Amino acid sequence: MKLNQLHVFKVVAECGSIRAAARRLGVTQPAVTYVVRELERSLGAELLLRDSKGATLTALGVALHQRAVLLLSEMRRAEDELVQLRDGTGGSLCIAFSSGAAMRVLVPTLNSFRKLRPGVQIELHEITLIDPRMHWQSGRFDFAVISELDEPIADGMERQVLFTSPMVVTAREGHPLANARSLRDLRSSLWLLPGHGLRVMTGLMQGLGVPPPNDVLLCQSLQFVLSILRGTDALTLFSSTLHEDPLVSGGLVRLKVREALPRLRLSLVARNVGLLTPAARLFVQCLTDETKKSSEK
Known part of the structure; x- marks a missing residue:
């Protein structure tokens, strides 16, 4: 062979x-x-x-x-690493971002990295919350940056947590239930939820002793969610940091429900962080630095 x-x-x-x-x-x-x-x-x-x-x-x-x-992915990375170690330039990166992660940290990280290593070829992919394991376990990506529930995950991957933030209930401005203060009052609404959102909502409603919402649209695209939110009376769960992003929050409001909602984390995920190429390690450092700056604002 x-x-x-x-x-x-x-x-x-x-x-x-x-x-x-x-x-x-x-x-x-x-x-x-x-x-x-x-x-x-x-x-x-x-x-x-x-x-x-x-x-x-x-x-x-x-x-x-x-x-x-x-x-073949590991062979490509081995060749890249040898070139980078020999010449200090060049190489390639294949990185996956979930849409929420990309909105927060992608642009400043790219700007910082390209100033330091302009010769590196970068291939970016967007992955949804229902399919990341299938992709980054296949070895296609050098690493992935994803939003996920802040809970133990036994998938054999290594993680570096960049930050965590609580979930918030989000709706359009002028929503008829914008003044609701309990999830009980929102059960009959249309909910736009990612893969983990249905499990979260079911658990929250069970804790209140009521059935989960029966009008749920599973939606893995941030752009789809934003479009539907602004044009309907649907509700969704965002991380608080995403909700505060000016590119996201326009025309949207946070519902101040009294129930404590789970936290989401932004995680860098790789098969083996120690085997990342020099270019990948530098990108990770830029990502960590820019995330820290963003959190301090």
Whole structure:
């Protein structure tokens, strides 16, 4: 099993067909077919099911693809690290941010980092609160910066907590229930909730001895939430720091409910913080510095 075989196999898996993979790789279809068949021959197992519609992974193919992504990502990072250590410049970063995290710290961190290392190629991705583990456990990203509940999480990942803040109930200005002082009074409203929000709301309502809201729209996009909030009588849960952000808070109000709400934290998440490349470590330092400055304002 060779690295070039794994690379070709990974591209085929991502493209879903030999033809599309050949176009991406800039080679002929027979060349791609030959590499995949040689890989299957060396492993003694069928990795792809081929038909007129394309190619799908077998169970063994799925397992190998997951390992190939990790291995090739680590090879890319190893090459980057050697170049950075040798030359002190260049390299690449692939970073994921949840939308709430990006709103708070992304721009100042980018500005600080690019002043120090302008030659680093940066690839940014937005991830939702329901899918981050699938992505950063795959090894695709150098690290992720996400908003999550401030609670123990046993997922095998390493975390650096940047800050925590309480949740707040948020609605549009002029909302008919803007003066409500208890979650009891809000149970019948439409709630826009991320993945963890439904669990939080269910627990809060159970603590009050009432059923959870029955009108819930699960929404993983901050832009969707803001648009719907400002145009309807829906409610949502934000971190207090996000609610105070001028880019977010326009036209919105905080409902001063008496119940204590859980805290959210902004976390840097990586498979192994100690194995981050020099460029990644510098970005993390810029991120930590800018988060501290933001918290002191």
